[in-house]
Every structure is written in structure tokens, then in C-alpha cells.
Amino acid sequence: MGTVRIGVGKSGPSTEFFMEADWVRQDWGQNFSVLGVWLRARNTGNTSSFFNNYGEQVTWWGGGELGRHAGQPFLPGGLGNGATRWHDYWEHRFYHDGNGFLGGVDFGMRLTYGNFNESHYGSIGAPGRIPKPPTAPRDLRVADVTPISAGVNYSGPADWRGSTPLGYTADWYEINGSNNPRIWSDVNSNGYTNPAGAGLTDLLKPGTTYHVYIYARSNVGNSPSASIALTTDAGGRIKVGGQWRNASPWIKVNGVWRRARPSLKQSGSFRTVR
Structure with a gap:
């Protein structure tokens, strides 16, 4: 009845x-x-x-x-x-x-x-709304670029479309002209993603372009991705085979070559600037 x-x-x-x-x-x-x-x-x-x-x-x-x-x-x-x-x-x-x-x-x-x-x-009257995956994240902005780190700020979807928010995923791809591998999947970001913030301080390379794809996760599926491109600062440039290429300085420490990072003295203290 x-x-x-x-x-x-x-x-x-x-x-x-x-x-x-x-x-x-x-x-x-x-x-x-x-x-x-x-x-x-x-x-x-x-x-x-x-x-x-x-x-x-x-x-x-x-x-x-x-x-x-x-x-x-x-x-x-x-x-x-x-x-x-x-x-x-x-x-x-x-x-x-x-x-x-x-x-x-x-x-x-x-x-x-x-x-x-x-x-x-x-x-x-109308039945309850059937939840749908959210719309894509918005307002992506590059921030905090150095030779070996970079970040992306973003805003959440304009409409979660009745679904329950479960977080965000930011996939980072290195654009190297060949296979363009995914180098990191950040599943813990919330408005900002940066490998350095997760302790991955050696993940990004100087003078390298990366594409970052961000999507929102919900209980009924993921949103379309929003993407942005960024390029880390070059540590230096050198001519190779007649072409100028980004270069990264290295120094030998205790017999082991390590990437060097220039510093600048500010208010009596040296701070990394690249």
C-alpha cells in the first residue's frame, strides 16, 4: 500500500x-x-x-x-x-x-x-537527488617555484553534485619529450600540492617542465581533472651539441658528487635561493 x-x-x-x-x-x-x-x-x-x-x-x-x-x-x-x-x-x-x-x-x-x-x-514531490561525481577543481595557480621544488594552489569543485567529498588527488608528470612519466601521486593535498611538502625534496629537477592534474574524489566517483603546467627554475645553462640546455651545479662532498644549491645571506643568515 x-x-x-x-x-x-x-x-x-x-x-x-x-x-x-x-x-x-x-x-x-x-x-x-x-x-x-x-x-x-x-x-x-x-x-x-x-x-x-x-x-x-x-x-x-x-x-x-x-x-x-x-x-x-x-x-x-x-x-x-x-x-x-x-x-x-x-x-x-x-x-x-x-x-x-x-x-x-x-x-x-x-x-x-x-x-x-x-x-x-x-x-x-520530487525524489531525492541522485548523487553525481563532482565538477573539476578550479583556479589552479603555480606557486613557490625553485630549481628543485614547485607547488600548485587550487580551489575545490564548484558543485559536489550531491556526492560526499573524500579528498583530492594530484598527479605529477615530468614532461621529458619521450614517455612523460607520472612521478608522484599526491592523495593528501587539500588546496595545495607540493612534493617538497611531503618530504620529496629531490623529486623535481631544475629547468624541467611538469604537468599537474588535480581531481576531486567522492563516494560516487572522481571529477574530471583540472591541469596546469609549470617549469622549475634552471640552476644554470650550458651549451651542449650546439644547443643551450638547463644545467644543475654539482659539487664533490666526501668523494661523492651531490647537487649544489646556491645560497644568499639575508639578515646575517644564509638562505637557499634556488
Whole structure:
């Protein structure tokens, strides 16, 4: 039994007619809600209450018929007061829009038997939104660039589209002209991603271009990615094979060659500037 949306009492013979409807389930993957529809009639007279000719109880909405009970005799006798004459059930799919929304549904119920040919109207409110993956992160900005580090600031999606936020992923790719490998996947960023902030101080190279792809994660899937390109500062330049290339200075420490980083004295203290 559903929630009564339309109820009509008639005499000759004494009968109550009901149209019931409820949203009974949703399919998130297929993006639809299911409307359960019932047509019900109840005898409110005595056992001799009847209508032997043909009759119909029909319900519909703007997109077509939802259910129909028809027959002859339409209201047979022999049923006691309060007895259910019929209680029929149908299901119909209503598809949500691309953002997961679906409006309410207006419907009618028509009674056609004997001298009656009349329509009555009701409605049901909108079902819950079907969650969708969020829109892409926004407003990506390069920040804190040095020869061996760089960061990206970003804002969250404009619309999580009814889904539950689970965080962000920032994938870093090194653009080297060949296979362009992914060098790091940052799954703990929240508005800012930087390998150095995760302790990966030797991950980025001087004078190298990187593409960063950021997407939002939710309980129903990931957003499209937003991307930005950045290039780390060059440590120096050297001519190789007739072409100038970015170079990184190295020094020998205890017999081992290590990348050198220039410093500048500020307020009496040396600070790394590259």
C-alpha cells in the first residue's frame, strides 16, 4: 500500500476509490527513480452493493498512462462493508537530469462507469537527488617555484553534485619529450600540492617542465581533472651539441658528487635561493 494521493468516495454503489503513489527506489548507475503506483477500491456499502456493467479506474501523468483497472462487472456484489475490491500495482521509471535532479510529478485519476465520467488530480514531490561525481577543481595557480621544488594552489569543485567529498588527488608528470612519466601521486593535498611538502625534496629537477592534474574524489566517483603546467627554475645553462640546455651545479662532498644549491645571506643568515 502506498501513500494516498487521490481519494474519492462515490455512491450508487457506495465505493471509495484511491490512487496511491510513492518513490520506491533509485538506480544511481542508470540515473532513474522508480515510482510505485497503486489503484485501489473499497466497498463502503453492504454485500448487495454492485455495478454489473463495464467500468474503468485509470491514472495517468503528462507522459502517459500509469495504471488501469477495468472490467465487467466493474463492482461485483457479495463483498462486505470495508472489503477491498482491488488493489493493483505498477512501477514506472523517471529519469533524472545530468545533475541528478528530478522534479515532482502531477497526475490524475479518472473514473468512468455508469453515469460517472470524471477526473480528479493529485501530485507527488520530487525524489531525492541522485548523487553525481563532482565538477573539476578550479583556479589552479603555480606557486613557490625553485630549481628543485614547485607547488600548485587550487580551489575545490564548484558543485559536489550531491556526492560526499573524500579528498583530492594530484598527479605529477615530468614532461621529458619521450614517455612523460607520472612521478608522484599526491592523495593528501587539500588546496595545495607540493612534493617538497611531503618530504620529496629531490623529486623535481631544475629547468624541467611538469604537468599537474588535480581531481576531486567522492563516494560516487572522481571529477574530471583540472591541469596546469609549470617549469622549475634552471640552476644554470650550458651549451651542449650546439644547443643551450638547463644545467644543475654539482659539487664533490666526501668523494661523492651531490647537487649544489646556491645560497644568499639575508639578515646575517644564509638562505637557499634556488
